[in-house]
Amino acid sequence: MTSHHRRDFLKTAAVAASTSMLTRPGFASESHSSLGKAEHCIYVWLGGGAGHTDTFDPKRLGDPKERKPGSYYPAIDTAIPGVQVCEHMPKCAAIYDRFVPVRSVHHDVVDEHAAATNRMHTGRLTSGTIVYPSIGSGISHVRGPAGDGVPAYVVIGYPNVTRGPGFLGAAANYVYLTDTKKGPAGLSRPSDIADRRWDRREKLLDTLRAEYRRRHPDDSLVADYDQTVGEALRLGGPEFAKVFDLDGESADLRNSYGGEFGQRCLLSRRLIQSGVRFIEVSHNLNFVNGTGWDVHREGILNQHELIRELDTALSALVLDLERHQLLDKTLIVVGTEFGRPPGFDAGGGRGHQSEAFSVLMAGGGLQTGQAIGTTDELAKNIVDRPVSVPDLHATMYAALGIDPEHELYDGDRPVPITDGGKAIAELFG
Template sequence: MFGITEMDEQRRRFLAQSAVAGGGLAALSLGQPLRGLANEASPAPVVPRGKAEHCIMIWLGGGSSHIDTWDPKRMGDAKTKKPGSYYPSIETAVPDTQVCEHLPKCAQILDRFNIVRTVHHDVIDEHAAATNQVHTGRPTSGTVVYPSVGSIVAHKRGPASEHAPGYVLIGYPNVTRGPGFLGAKAGYIYLTDTKSGPAGFSRAPHITAARQTRREDLLRRVRDEYRKQLPAGSVVSDYDTTISEALRLSGPKFANVFELDSESASLRESYGGEFGQRCLLSRRLLQSGVRFIEVSHNLNFVNGTGWDTHNDGQLKQHVLIQELDDALSALVLDLEQHKMLDKTLIVVASEFGRPAQFDGGGGRGHYSKAFSVVLAGGGMNNGKTIGVTDELAMKIESDPVSLPDLHATIHNAMGIDPHEELYTPDDRPVPITDNGRPIAALFS
């Protein structure tokens, strides 16, 4: 296993024995359930560390239907309540792998992708809890706030340029995407408009560079005096970090990233609408040195419900799928054109999937026992389909992938040891993943 020393192993064995004797000491000490201890008893395959430099997570908020996108099955019928796919399937560039008919552009280049069809967890009816678990790789804890995958990548790798932040969220901010116990330095910059950068980073036109320097000097002296008078707690430290980051990014180099009009009209059109422009901006942000980007595609106004396709939301689900197809295929080809695809891991994820059955209104409920996550680029062994589900995409038949395993795969692709321990402010060790193992077939 990666990063497990003899001392680590002895500590884990002690905690496991204590849990049996004392009713859960290991879970309390590690801040997580004991699901991984059984895995440690079996040998883990040696997995080479990946060499990706950047990561883009495309977030399909609401629970995208895997049986209607990446894991199609026999046709169903919403009117007669016959379980099955809502759309016909089509062949792809990967032999024996089909996808929904509304993903034709991605189908043609699926050899740059990997579909992981057997991701699973236990949260079904609570969007927020499921979203948090997919982002952190762990259940919510009452004693510690775990960092998101984006914050861990930002913490471990940092920005690739002094003119860029480590982590950008394109969409609305949420604690599930945050740094948790890692603190503000591993937090994100968020954007809701692709046409301009964060308003707080831009100084007014009448403020000259000399005047800005004087203002920053005054602010520094005020902050220094404040710290002398009051103990420096986490709130003060986080504020200082945020101010310093805003000042660092206030120059023109970062602002120029948002000039999408500098790209050709044909390229902008290939990406599609608002979501597509977010993906185009993501490529430009990567070029500026951003390490991790999350792009939200939960635009409810497109079909009335976003990806949470209960009842009538199912009727226009294809519009969302077509938008995803346009933007994702354009992003992959654009990164490839710029010779960045092997250096960029793309992750397409949602908090859970949808069942094969239809609800009373003709839509679908929630389902987390088996759903799909798509990985692309990143220098992995692409063109693979990981895992098999049953005839209704509801039961895993082979190669289950837990959320810790998914996180271990992402971190490993980014050159991060998924078993390394991080430390909370009170010096409590927390492994980067909950004993997750990278999907070996993607790295061998």
């Protein structure tokens, strides 16, 4: 194994190491019976700022040429009476009773994508004194993996500090990949290493590990590192690698998910079945429309291609999880850093808006088939039921059976798991 592969191998494995959920404080017990009972979370990330008026909260039709504010596309009815979506989401519209559109999310970061992305992932402002953990790290830290020999937290997309563990440390970090046809690069065996050679290296490593444990029997750092190495070897083995064999699924099913993004969603279902607790799936890696969801100026012209791709993959994921009796056990959240205003810029596109935008939820044992929050006639301002980002995170934690008032620890310092967030009570029976 080259030094490059070895660094990737051990780094990737280190972030996957975690302990059993049964010993973790904050996990729902009989005293928290009102919390949800979901076991997994899939966070679909629409990086770039998906416009709510053009997707989940359509209003009157606008005209970019005449600079008339409004939605870019006509709206259609959904399976939730009185609730509409954009015309390019017919597949999700037909099964919208499995969803909950939260149309009144808000925060105060509007000018910078990175800061808004950090807010949506950590629930807090960027701080110069403390690096807060992401929602994925928080959930994986408290609950751990739901199966043996798998990481608790996987990102299907590019690595970013906003998805990371912050003060929780490497054990709450993620394993990431960008290619659905194979596992994470840091866990994949180099192609020039044959089985016999690999076996010899493992035996040598086992000898060295045993000797180091013998010499340092009371050193917790050594014990943690040795556990990480063992986890790396398990994750690098054939069992976890099987999860990435999408050809094991029927052609009809693979086709129902659609293209590259759809295959990432299909992989998410397989990762859920393997026991991964939290998965983030990025939607804008391939920039189907040239700009992703950041639709300033002419970038909005092909936005419908992104919306259709999302519609195909998301509806397939919901129905596939339902067929496998996993939908009630899996919370799906479709998030973005902020929305888009109803007005058009000089090029016909849209700017940024954070005072009112939408996040879509599905499954997870929630009381679906209802909409939370209402915006005004142009989706510019919230009319009722505002939901802060801490409230959104509290809802996600609660759905996973985690007390939203649970405290994490930065060293000896207690830190609330949310910034005073309250779960959306209407979603819990």
